[in-house]
Amino acid sequence: MTAQAFRFAPLALATLIGCLCAMSAQADEVQVAVAANFTAPIQAIARDFEKDTGHRLVAAYGATGQFYTQIKNGAPFEVFLAADDTTPQKLEKEGDIVPGSRFTYAIGTLALWSAKDGYIDGTDQALLANKFTHLSIANPKAAPYGLAATQVLAKLGLTDKVKDKIVEGQNITQAYQFVSTDNAELGFVALSQIYKDGKVTAGSAWIVPDSMHDAIKQDAVILKKGANNPAAKALAHYLKGPKAAAIIKAYGYQL
Structure with a gap:
């Protein structure tokens, strides 16, 4: 190594460390309550989400009604992917979500x-x-x-x-x-x-034809606990994007 290269090596190393630290600082973890029917799609989405954003998704799976009770009792979830639209609407009316964060991420079959x-x-x-x-x-x-x-x-x-x-x-x-x-x-x-x-x-x-039952509109919300978590906002945005849409459709959902 030349003397000139040696002089610049510490600067390059410091720059690299700074970039890595910045990436680490920007990466967050989001706790997500996921309706059981959406287990396979969210696992596939989570891999792409982490690769594309650096954020990590930690999911719990279960029944929408049970998650509602847990959320009301203080469970640490930051994003909720429900199996219906009525439960998120109820949480919205009760002031438990970030205003304006509710959207339909899939229509189930x-x-x-x-x-x-x-x-x-x-x-x-x-x-x-x-x-x-x-x-x-x-x-x-x-x-x-x-x-x-x-x-x-x-x-x-x-x-x-x-x-x-x-x-x-x-x-x-x-x-x-x-x-x-x-x-x-x-x-x-x-x-x-x-x-x-x-x-x-x-x-x-x-x-089963859709005409034989009420539409299974599945809504997502950012819960109040996720209001200040960049990963929660990033996930909501990612679910509306083309990569997530392709995965959701591949599992038989409508958009």
Whole structure:
């Protein structure tokens, strides 16, 4: 190394350290409550989000109704990705979110699913035949996908006929698990749990027409605890961008 290069090396090193420190200072962590149906998409989004922004997303998964209770009881969540639009609206009216931060990040799709190939023929016939022993749904009081499932059963005139066959999960993840572990022959799940890149990934399914239940508009909000966290604001912005949109659509959601 020449004397001139040696003289400039400490300056270059100091500049590099300064840049790294600046990046570290700008990187923050955001605590996110995520509706169970959105588990796979947010995990994919989180990887890109961290790579593109430097911020880290720490997610908890569960039922929207349960998250509402936890938030009201002081849980440390900074962003909430709900499975409906009514719960975020309620939090907004109660003053628990950053004003103006609520937006719809996805519109969910309900599916009737069996882990067995060919059990469902792409229509509602397996449901109407009523030859199954157990039908899995999510808790309709806590999970919007569970509420949508009860609306479908009512529309088909099956509410009373299948009420003794229903096994109820706390959230849509547990409803899915009942079917995937053969504790129920079929069940209502979020399409995102069984769908990727334009096709059902396992078993057989009926994609329920939107007209058979209330729209599953899924809203996101920045909670008051995230008001001063740059990572919370960055995540809300990122969810509206093209990279997140592509992932969300790949899992069968509408935008």
